[in-house]
Amino acid sequence: MEVLTGAAAIRRRLVEMQHKARHELRSLVPAMGRTVAISFEDNLDEVERDAMRRGVVVRSVVARAWLERPRAARRSVTGSARPGWTPRPPRRTW
Numbered sequence: 001m002e003v004l005t006g007a008a009a010i011r012r013r014l015v016e017m018q019h020k021a022r023h024e025l026r027s028l029v030p031a032m033g034r035t036v037a038i039s040f041e042d043n044l045d046e047v048e049r050d051a052m053r054r055g056v057v058v059r060s061v062v063a064r065a066w067l068e069r070p071r072a073a074r075r076s077v078t079g080s081a082r083p084g085w086t087p088r089p090p091r092r093t094w
Contacts, residue, residue, distance in 0.1 A: 007036060007037045010036070010037040010038075011037040011038045014037060014038055014043075015038070015043075015046060015047055018043075018047040018048070018051060019047065019050070019051075021051055021056050022056065023056060023057065024056060024057045024058075024059065025047075025048065025051055025056055025057070025058045025059070026059050026060070026061075027043070027048075027058070027059070027060045027061070028060070028061050029060055029061070029062040029063060029066050030063050030066070040066075
């Protein structure tokens with residue numbers, strides 16, 4: 001277990017762990033009003049695109065409220081999709 005204090009330390013560690021990923025990244029995108037350590041947009045720009053270029057699979061669970069924000073949803077899909085990928089509507093699991 002590693003105990004981190006402060007947003008800057010948490011952000012540094014999250015980015016470092018993601019840069020070291022070789023096969024897969026998993027993430028949760030909550031619908032929070034404010035960013036605590038790293039925003040979805042910053043993480044996408046700073047880490048996830050690089051990981052995808054290296055062949056790392058990125059899988060995310062996204063809160064429905066996040067997808068109801070038009071700019072966020074558009075950026076999530078267009079920023080994360082690989083070439084040739086066609087987005088599908090979310091499946092209901094209940």
